[in-house]
Amino acid sequence: MERKKLQKIRTIGGDIFVFEGHRIDFQIRRVYFTKNVPEGETRGHHAHKNLEQVLLCPHGAIQVTLDDGKGKPETVTLKDPEEAIYVGPGTWHKMKWLEKGSVLLVLASKEYDEDDYIRDYGDFIRFREERDKLLESRE
Ligand code: T46
Numbered sequence: 001m002e003r004k005k006l007q008k009i010r011t012i013g014g015d016i017f018v019f020e021g022h023r024i025d026f027q028i029r030r031v032y033f034t035k036n037v038p039e040g041e042t043r044g045h046h047a048h049k050n051l052e053q054v055l056l057c058p059h060g061a062i063q064v065t066l067d068d069g070k071g072k073p074e075t076v077t078l079k080d081p082e083e084a085i086y087v088g089p090g091t092w093h094k095m096k097w098l099e100k101g102s103v104l105l106v107l108a109s110k111e112y113d114e115d116d117y118i119r120d121y122g123d124f125i126r127f128r129e130e131r132d133k134l135l136e137s138r139e
Contacts, residue, residue: 001066001074001076001085002085002086002088003076003083003084003085003086004019004023004024004054004083004084004085004086005082005083005084006018006019006056006081006082006083006084007019007020007082008081008082015081017058017081017082019054019056019084019107024052024054024086024107025052026052026109027109028107028108028109029108029109029110029111030107030108030110030111030112031105031106031107031108032105032106032108033103033104033105033106034095034103034104034106035101035102035103035104037097037102037104038097038100039097039098039099039100040096040097041096041097042094042095042096042097043094043095043097044093044094044095045092045094045119046092046093046117046118046119046124047089047090047091047092047093047117047118047124047127048089048090048091048116048117048118049089049090049116049117049118049127050089050109050110050116051089051108051109051110051113051116052086052087052088052089052108052109053086053087053106053107053108053109054084054085054086054087054106054107055078055084055085055087055095055104055105055106056078056081056083056084056104056105056106056107057078057079057081057083057102057103057104057105058081058103058105059081059101059102059103060079060097060098060099060100060101060102060103061077061078061079061098061099061102062077062078062079062095062096062097062098062102062104063075063076063077063078063095063096063098064076064077064078064085064087064093064094064095064096065093065094065095065096066085066087066091066092066093067091067092067093068090068091068092068128069090069092069124069125069128069129070128073092077098078104079098090124090127090128090131092118092121092124
C-alpha cells in the first residue's frame with residue numbers, strides 16, 4: 001500500500017494540512033468528497049481501469065481496503081488528516097465509514113467516466129489477469 005503524508009502547519013487558532021501536486025505522478029483533474037454517509041456503511045466495491053486517486057479523511061475515520069486480486073487485500077484506517085493513500089488503476093477498493101460525520105476527500109487523475117469503472121468482482125479478476133499477462137509479455 002502506497003501511503004502519503006500531508007504537511008501539517010500549526011497556527012494559532014487552527015491547523016492547516018497541505019498536499020502538493022509534485023508528491024504524485026499524476027496531474028489532479030478532479031477533486032470530490034463524500035459525506036453524510038451513515039456510520040457502518042461501506043461504499044466503493046469497484047476498481048478503475050485507468051483512474052489514479054489519492055484518498056484522504058480530513059474528518060472522522062474511514063477504513064479502506066485495497067485488493068489487487070492476488071488474494072491478500074490490505075486494510076488501513078484513515079483517521080489522521082495527515083494520512084493519505086494512493087489507489088492505482090486495477091485496484092478493487094472499499095471504504096467503510098467508522099464514524100458518523102466522516103469525510104472522504106479524493107484527488108483524481110481524470111474527470112468522471114462511468115466506462116472506467118469495473119463494478120463486478122469477476123470482471124475485475126479477469127481484467128487483472130489480462131493486464132498482468134500483457135505486462136509480463138512486455139518484460
Ligand atoms: C471511487 C471512490 C473512492 C458522478 O457522477 N461524478 C463523480 O465525480 C463521482 C465520484 C460519482 N458520480 C456518480 C456516479 C454514481 O452514479 O455518483 C454515483 C455514486 O458513485 P459511486 O457509486 O461510484 O460512489 P462510491 O462512493 O462508491 O465511489 C466514489 C467514486 O465514484 C469512485 O470513483 O473510487 O469514491
